[in-house]
Amino acid sequence: MNRTLAAAASLLALAACNSGDRAPAPGAPTVTVADALCRPTPKGRQTTGCYMTLTASGEDRLVSVESPRAKYVQIHESRMESNMMMMQQLRDGLPLAAGQATPLAPGGNHLMMLGVEEPLTTGETVTLKLTFATAAPVEVTARVAQPAAGEYDHVAAH
Ligand SMILES: [Cu+2]
Structure with a gap:
């Protein structure tokens, strides 16, 4: 087991702990994360997109994200403008409705x-730390892979 895998395994254990066994204070919202995936960095580029599904037990907000593999991790929205897909940082974070799955896709x-200095390659994992307005932070281990074929290739338009 290499060091990256060992680190990923211990982070997975931590995440499992946060979302499960040790019950948080009654009423405190928790956020669970599923299907975390980051695209491999395109050759010669230091940016890439990550996707996952967030479910908060109570109304909350994803306010910031960090990763040891990137200088910055921003929360972006995509929208069509004059027939072009534009991206913009959500400076106030991403609102999470209570009990509803919120996709990042x-x-x-x-x-x-x-600012991904060491390329992300298919098959490895990357750690992301998600910070919320109310819920305890969640550490996520995302696998590095291309999303299913046919989906919009966000990086190409970046
Ligand atoms: Cu983006």
Whole structure:
């Protein structure tokens, strides 16, 4: 087991702990994260998109994200403008409705890793730390892979 895998395994254990066994204070919202995925960085580029599904137990807001593999991680929205897909940082973060799955997906809201010095390659994992307005932070281990074929390729339009 290499160091990256070992680190990922311990982070997974932490995340499991946060969302499960140790019950938070009654009424405190928790956020669970599923299907975390980051695209491999395109050759010669230091930016890439990450996707996942967030479900908050109570109304909350994703306010910031960081990763040891990126200088910055921004929360972006995508929208069509004059027939072009534009991206913009959500400076106030991403609102999460209580009990509702909030997708971060290609072509929609997503996380953008900036300043990725060591390329992300398919098959490895990357750690993301998500900070919320109310819920405890969640550490996520995302796998690095291309999203399913046919989905909008967000990086190409970046
Ligand atoms: Cu973006």
